[in-house]
Amino acid sequence: MESTAVPSDLLAPRRRLRAEEKLYVASQWRLMWLHFKRHKVAMIGLGVVSFMYLIALFHGFVAPFEKMTRLGSYVFMPPTPLHFYDGEKFSLRPFVYGVEQGLDPTRKFRVFQEDRSVKYPIRFFVHGDKYRLLGLFESDTHLFGVEEAGVASLLGTDSLGRDVFSRVIYGSAISLSIGLMGVIASFILGATLGGVSGYYGGAVDNIIQRVIEFLISVPTIPLWMALAAAVPIDWPATRIYFMITLILSLAGWCGLARIVRSKILELREQDFVMAARLSGSSSWQIITRHMLPSTMSYLIVHMTMAIPGMMLGETALSFLGLGLRRPVVSWGVMLYDTMNVAVVLSRPWIMWPAVFVVLFVLAFNFMGDGLRDAADPYKA
């Protein structure tokens, strides 16, 4: 059989599309992005969130010390103030003064004072503690620091003389990733169970729906607490991390499964699904190849919104001593120390992880607000 002639305009050089035309052929993701960009506060939120995740990724580099490094005898040292002006001249490069230790008049507490005779300028890309960048490359270069003899502890030190700022940075790797991991876990659970529930219907559907109803009606914190208390204390840190992630996602998948189910019920009646079935696709293929992709954008937005909740869950559990435990460093584990009111009142700087928790969740919620509006770009 003779091949059909190729239409001539297919061979013609590609014409540049005008802006307006581009909008018509834009993908759904692009439309969402265009919509999202208009939301200024959401863009700021996105910026802050991405910045924090970036820092979490390169935590070893950004933190001036390793998470376990003890700064000698500098226990519960208040934050070291940064200076630009030394009384004589102004320098653009910030510096810290030396630290003098002494005892208070009752000779019970350590007090710290600035020693104005020595100046230690902040230097960038200094060498210090060894760490593994991204868990792969060994390195000892840090973003900033001061010479060996000086101490720059931006947010003070904790009960063992460890730098709070460095630990906040190290903790961000755990705190920020656990939300992400939890969301992935509940995404898999929710999409699978919701898909099965909607596609097969009948008894399977009924059972899954009852389980969901049950899990939704159980208050999450008590459930999480009970499950987390069941994790054996002597397990290795990674396994506890994994279990806590699973526990957090246990409550998270329900909402998603319901959405997937209702979408699948709606799609089941569509012509393209019928066509796929007639051409012999298996159920699994129809669900994964045809049905899930068409609900994907909505699902991803929905799941993104669940990240701060999971992160707060981890923080709450670790704060109570039921979640992650030392020597793992997460914001919740650091806040565990703040349970002792007397300690915090005289050393308020150990509350710093709380500030980062609120900052992250706030930025995330602002971003989520824009995402929700943008999730359905064909709406308006």
Place this chain on the structure above:
Amino acid sequence: MGQVLEIAVVRAYVGRRFIYMLLLLVMSSMLSFLIITLPPGDFLSHYLVGIGSQDAFYTEVELDAMRRAFGLDRPWFVQYAKWMGRLVLHGDMGRSFRYLRLVNEMIVERLPMTLVVSFMTMFVTYIVAIPIGIYSALRQYSLGDYAATFAGFIGASTPNFLIALVFMLYGYQLFGISVGGLWSPELGDAPWDWVKVVDLLKHLPVPLLVIGLSGTAWLIRTMRAMLLDELRKPYVQTARAKGLKEGKLLFKYPIRLALLPIVSTIGWSLPGIFSGATIVGIVLDLPTIGPLMFEALWGEDMFLASSCILITCTLTLIGTFISDLLLAWLDPRIRYD
């Protein structure tokens, strides 16, 4: 004839919801029991580690005898069946190992305050959020709306246990009352009288505020969105065109319609409130069930822990059940299937 049929349908619906609720109760009781018995070791091993006398006072034989006496050597479902049997037949939730007291007594001591705190929180949440939400929608993009939105975001983003912690730390300086607990320490065991009630009312605002904050923030946004949707509908314009006074129009139609789903789903806020009340109760050391459960979980005091979880779940399930009925009654569009 139609009337009779409808009553039958409603009855069937209520009956079915009730059976569901019972089913969920059984599931939650099983789950709460299973979770407690899951971890390796039992109350005795925890207890011995706690008092640091592993082998000083008890021999292995004695320990085994104690385990048998407590029934700790049986598989979990046997223990569960026994516990459930006693609970259903005698209303007996067992005994706390640590305090050597009846669980029933311990729960009854704390139940009233748990209910007071939770339901007052719910009440305050709605009282505060609905007017603000209405204002926000009617004056969209005004300064007040922005302020409410921003405050709402802050409220929704700050975990309540952190706020509780901040109140614990600085509450005394800020308000001049001891935050923590629901009444001043010296009134701890005092019988209920006028002084104690006044003292309670002074202490209540902080926990209510802390527990209700995120719920309030969320509710303001929902109320605002619902009312905005309603205000954009053509009937509002029609009513205006026909010269209906603005105030009368708003309260008679859009606000009522927007309120309906919010008020009737009131029961759905219960899991969140109980959840918040648990952790805030622990931080503020309130005489509620939360802290009791926390301690029991730590020590694997299993009857006490299971009972606390069960009570919390039961309260939520009953609340949701009532709310479902309310919803069906208020909104005739709900299908009874």
